[in-house]
Amino acid sequence: MIGDRLLTVAQTDTLIQLNLDSSHLHQFQAIIYKFLLGIVKKSSPEAVLREFRQLFIYQVDCSNTDALNALYKIVLDKNEAEFRNTLKRSCYILINNWDASRQHKPIQELIKLFAEKKINVDTTSGTLDCVRTWLNNFANSKDYEDLKLFASRYDIQSEWAHRYTSYLLVPQYINLNNPIEQREAARSLAKRLKDKFKFDLAMYTAHSQSPVARDTKLQKPNPTGLGDDVLRLIKAIVAKRGPFSYANLANIFVKQTQDVTYNFFKHSLSKYLLFSVANKKFVTAFQKNMSEKLYVLYEEHDDEIVNDALRLRTCNRVIEYLTTENNREPSALFALLLSQGNPLTLVVILLKVILISPNSRTHLEANIAALIQYYQKYPEIECKWLITFLEVFNITFAIYAENVKYNLIQMSQNNGSRNQSNRTLDDCRIFSQLKEEPSLEMADEEVQLEETI
Structure with a gap:
C-alpha cells in the first residue's frame, strides 16, 4: 500500500524491478546471451543483425519477447554499468561466432550500428531515452574503441596504428574485468594476426x-x-x-x-x-x-x-x-x-x-x-x-x-x-x-x- 491506496499489479511489478539484486540481473543477462547464441548459430548474419538492432537500438519488434523483457528489466534497474556489460558481452558473442566461421563483413556491420542516427533521436519514452543516452555513452567510450579493432584490419584506409592490431588487442585479453567472450575474441584474433x-x-x-x-x-x-x-x-x-x-x-x-x-x-x-x-x-x-x-x-x-x-x-x-x-x-x-x-x-x-x-x-x-x-x-x-x-x-x-x-x-x-x-x-x-x-x-x-x- 501507499498511504491507504492499494498498489496495482503493474506498480508492484515496477517496485520489484527497481529493487532487483545482482543475481536477478545475471538471470536476465543469461536470457539475452542464450537468445543471441541460439540465433547466431542457425540464422544468417543479416537476420542476426536485424534482431540485435531491434533488441538494443530500437527495443521493439524483437522476435524473442523473453530477451526483450529481460533487457527492459535491466534498464529499469537504472544500472548503466550492467547495461554496458550486457551490451559488450552480446557483441563479443556474435563476433566470436562470426570470426570462427570467417564471416568478417557482419562484424563491421555490427560495429556500424552504434553510429546510426536513430540513437541520437529523442523519444516520448523516458526509458527509451535512457537507453539512447547509454548507447551514446558506449559509442564514445574506450569499450567501443576496443570493439572497433575487430573491424579496423579490413579497412584499407584505417590509420597507421591499426597495422599493429595484434598488439592493440593485448590489453583487452589480459584485463580480467572484460567479459570472457571479449578476452577470447581478442586473444584469438591477435594470435591469428x-x-x-x-x-x-x-x-x-x-x-x-x-x-x-x-x-x-x-x-x-x-x-x-x-x-x-x-x-x-x-x-x-x-x-x-x-x-x-x-x-x-x-x-x-x-x-x-x-x-x-x-x-x-x-x-x-x-x-x-x-x-x-x-x-x-x-x-x-x-x-x-x-x-x-x-x-x-x-x-x-x-x-x-x-x-x-x-x-x-x-x-x-x-x-x-x-x-x-x-x-x-x-x-x-x-x-x-x-x-x-x-x-x-x-x-x-x-x-x-x-x-x-x-x-x-x-x-x-x-x-x-x-x-x-x-x-x-x-x-x-x-x-x-x-x-x-x-x-x-x-x-x-x-x-x-x-x-x-x-x-x-x-x-x-x-x-x-x-x-x-x-x-x-x-x-x-x-x-x-x-x-x-x-x-x-x-x-x-x-x-x-x-x-x-
Whole structure:
C-alpha cells in the first residue's frame, strides 16, 4: 500500500524491478546471451543483425519477447554499468561466432550500428531515452574503441596504428574485468594476426631470394613497412649464431644466476643486457639510467636468493623502464635510447629480457600497445621513427620468439675459403622451417607469479 491506496499489479511489478539484486540481473543477462547464441548459430548474419538492432537500438519488434523483457528489466534497474556489460558481452558473442566461421563483413556491420542516427533521436519514452543516452555513452567510450579493432584490419584506409592490431588487442585479453567472450575474441584474433605475419614474412623471404620468382607473378608481397632492405635486416638478425647467440647467452645467464642474491642478480642483469652492444653512447645512456633504477628496485629483497617470481617482477620493471612506466606515455629512457642508435639495439635488449623471462612476453606486448596508443593521434609522417622500431620489433620476435626457425646458409662456392668473420651477408640465403609451437603463456599466470612476493 501507499498511504491507504492499494498498489496495482503493474506498480508492484515496477517496485520489484527497481529493487532487483545482482543475481536477478545475471538471470536476465543469461536470457539475452542464450537468445543471441541460439540465433547466431542457425540464422544468417543479416537476420542476426536485424534482431540485435531491434533488441538494443530500437527495443521493439524483437522476435524473442523473453530477451526483450529481460533487457527492459535491466534498464529499469537504472544500472548503466550492467547495461554496458550486457551490451559488450552480446557483441563479443556474435563476433566470436562470426570470426570462427570467417564471416568478417557482419562484424563491421555490427560495429556500424552504434553510429546510426536513430540513437541520437529523442523519444516520448523516458526509458527509451535512457537507453539512447547509454548507447551514446558506449559509442564514445574506450569499450567501443576496443570493439572497433575487430573491424579496423579490413579497412584499407584505417590509420597507421591499426597495422599493429595484434598488439592493440593485448590489453583487452589480459584485463580480467572484460567479459570472457571479449578476452577470447581478442586473444584469438591477435594470435591469428601474428601467425599471418610470420607466414607472410617467411614466404616473402623465400620467394624474394629466388631468381625465378623475382621476375614472375610468384613474387610475394612484403608484409613489413621497411621495403626490400628488410632482407638484409633479417640476415643480420639471423647471423647472430654460435656460442654467442642470444638464446645461448640467455641460458648461460639463467644458469649462472640460479642461487645468487637478488642484489647480485640485478648487477649481473645490466651486464647481460649490454653484452655485445657496440654503440658506446647507447651503453653509457643505458648504464647511467638503468643502474640507478635497478639499484633501488625491490632493495628490501637484496640479500635474499633470487626466485622465479622476483625474476619475473624485475624483468617486467625493466620492460617498463625501456618502454612506458605509467602505461600511458613513453618512458624517458625509451626516447633517449632510440635517439642514441639503431632501433635494433633496443629491440635486442628487449628480446634478451624475454629470453630469460618468457612469462614477461605478454607484459612487453601490453606496453608496446600503450606506446602505439600514445602516438596514434599523430600523423604517420611524424611517427616514422616509431614505425621503424615497431617493424624491427615485429621481425625480430617473429624470428627468435615464435615457431618459425630461420637459418642463414652460405651459397657462394667462390667464398668457401673465407672464414666466418669475413663472410658477407650477400653471400647468404635465408631458409625457414616450422618448429614446435611454444605454449601460450596466460596473462593471469603472470599475475599469480607476481603476487607470490
